[in-house]
Amino acid sequence: MSTLYTAQATATGGRDGHTSSDDGRLDMNLSVPAGMGGDDGPGTNPEQLFAAGYAACFQGALGVVARRQKIDLSDASTITARVGLHKTGLAFGLDVELEGHFPGLSPEAGLALMEAAHQVCPYSVATRGNVDVRLSAV
The missing domain is CATH 3.30.300.20 (K homology (KH) domain)
Structure with missing residues (x-):
């Protein structure tokens, strides 16, 4: 099998942290939804x-x-x-x-x-x- 593309992202802080891709195109905060007991902050999940x-x-x-x-x-x-x-x-x-x-x-x-x-x-x-x-x- 020949790999056509490999994406790379790194997360810190788990569900209430931050994630970003190695090329900087993805760079966002994460928040825990209220339905999961979180604060429903402005980040994605x-x-x-x-x-x-x-x-x-x-x-x-x-x-x-x-x-x-x-x-x-x-x-x-x-x-x-x-x-x-x-x-x-x-x-x-x-x-x-x-x-x-x-x-x-x-x-x-x-x-x-x-x-x-x-x-x-x-x-x-x-x-x-x-x-x-x-x-x-x-």
């Missing part, structure tokens, strides 16, 4: 970062799948990722909902594209078998 990354990656995978199937996806198509954090015994787990919006396509056609993208998206491949990922199209 790991679940938001994961949701943003998954949504962007999945949107890219959709583009690949649509091109392969000769389907013209509108620039207005969107993917919204919702990442839930839950307790499983002494550990914690994630669940994900990916919602697609495809102007000009039926929800059924959009969902079919999403199912194909789910087979090639690196985030989907990485989470398969250990994170519940639900797909929906509107």
